[in-house]
Amino acid sequence: MNLTRLIYASVARTGMDYAELTSILRTAGEHNAAQGITGILCVGNGAFLQALEGDRDVVNRLYNRIIPDPRHSQCTILRYGRIVSRSFNEWSMKLVGLDDQPTANRRALVLRHSGRADFEPLEMSGAQAFAFLEELALVERRAA
Ligand SMILES: Cc1cc2nc3c(=O)[nH]c(=O)nc-3n(C[C@H](O)[C@H](O)[C@H](O)COP(=O)(O)O)c2cc1C
Structure with missing residues (x-):
């Protein structure tokens, strides 16, 4: 298998609500599991x-x-390439709502990986985006 990871950022349609996110996740979960896709989806700001x-x-x-x-x-693709191993292997798609995290934790995480106070993934480099998602996954694993 040509194991590959693609990281992209996008702007959410205004007025997206929890029900729509849940619907995306349901589709993603079913499709991704059947296709051997794993990953993480962070939404915020x-x-x-x-x-x-x-x-x-x-x-x-x-x-x-x-x-x-x-x-x-x-x-917008931030990072794309062949990888040696998966980083989000236990999730067919893990949804993380950044706006639901405690404010101090969120700000610290965003600040550390982007040097800015607000979550602006379109402004992140590929390396920053990957490091940010890896740490988010760590936080989720600890909380599980
Ligand atoms: C931000 C975002 C992330 C998505 N992630 C996935 C995903 O990981 N897997 C998936 O099958 N669909 C995902 N979708 C939904 C697809 O865009 C699409 O609606 C779905 O795959 C059904 O495609 P189809 O209508 O061509 O069958 C995502 C949609 C959005 C807006």
Whole structure:
């Protein structure tokens, strides 16, 4: 398998509510599990940051399906490449609501990985985005 990870950021459609996020997650969970995709989807401050891991062709096809989804816009690839191992292997897609985290924790995490106070994933470098998502995953694993 050409194990590959793609990380992209996008702008969430205004007025996205919890029900819509849950619906995305249900689709993602079913489809990704069947296709061997793992990953994490972080939503906050009106933006998405998502990592998709799996076979290269499957990741590419999925990303191309996600791009035209009207629930977001400005999909921008931050990092893409072959990987040795998965970083989010236990989740077919883990949803993390950044706005639900305690403010101090969120600010510290965002500040450490982007040097700015607010979550602006479109402004992150690929390395920053990956380090941010890895630490978010650590926090989630600890809380589980
Ligand atoms: C931010 C965001 C992340 C998404 N992540 C996934 C995902 O990981 N897997 C997936 O199958 N669909 C995901 N979707 C939904 C797809 O865009 C699409 O609606 C779904 O795959 C159904 O595609 P289809 O209508 O072509 O069958 C996501 C949508 C958004 C807005």
